[in-house]
Amino acid sequence: MSSKLPVVLLLTVVLMASVAVSTIPASHALIQRNFNYLNDQQITVRTGDTKVCGDHLCAPGEWDKMQQQIANAQFGNQTGKNGTSSTAAPATSSASNLCNIVKSALNNANVPATTTQEVLSKLGC
Numbered sequence: 001m002s003s004k005l006p007v008v009l010l011l012t013v014v015l016m017a018s019v020a021v022s023t024i025p026a027s028h029a030l031i032q033r034n035f036n037y038l039n040d041q042q043i044t045v046r047t048g049d050t051k052v053c054g055d056h057l058c059a060p061g062e063w064d065k066m067q068q069q070i071a072n073a074q075f076g077n078q079t080g081k082n083g084t085s086s087t088a089a090p091a092t093s094s095a096s097n098l099c100n101i102v103k104s105a106l107n108n109a110n111v112p113a114t115t116t117q118e119v120l121s122k123l124g125c
Contacts, residue, residue, distance in 0.1 A: 055111075062109075065108070066105060066108070069101055069105045070105070072101060073098055073102065073105075098123070102120065102125070106119060
């Protein structure tokens with residue numbers, strides 16, 4: 001009888017482990033991106049159209065206006081075709097233009113004046 005005891009204990013452990021593995025759900029630290037969702041922007045939920053503008057929910061039309069201002073700032077308002085710019089502005093003019101765009105975007109987003117000043121000072125405006 002004592003020679004069968006280790007075998008019985010081993011089978012019991014294996015059976016309990018297999019039951020535990022099959023019933024406890026696996027946890028995943030990383031969630032795979034859903035590629036069926038094409039408009040992957042910053043929004044509060046994926047089922048609606050509630051977009052976030054800075055630290056608040058966007059008002060109607062605010063998201064498109066902000067995106068246009070960001071695009072203008074990134075492209076430097078250059079409208080040339082085939083990768084060429086229409087006219088090259090002096091560096092000081094484009095820097096002040098960028099400062100004005102950032103300042104107006106922050107003002108439109110109702111950012112506090114102290115934060116606006118801090119951002120503009122870090123940009124060298």
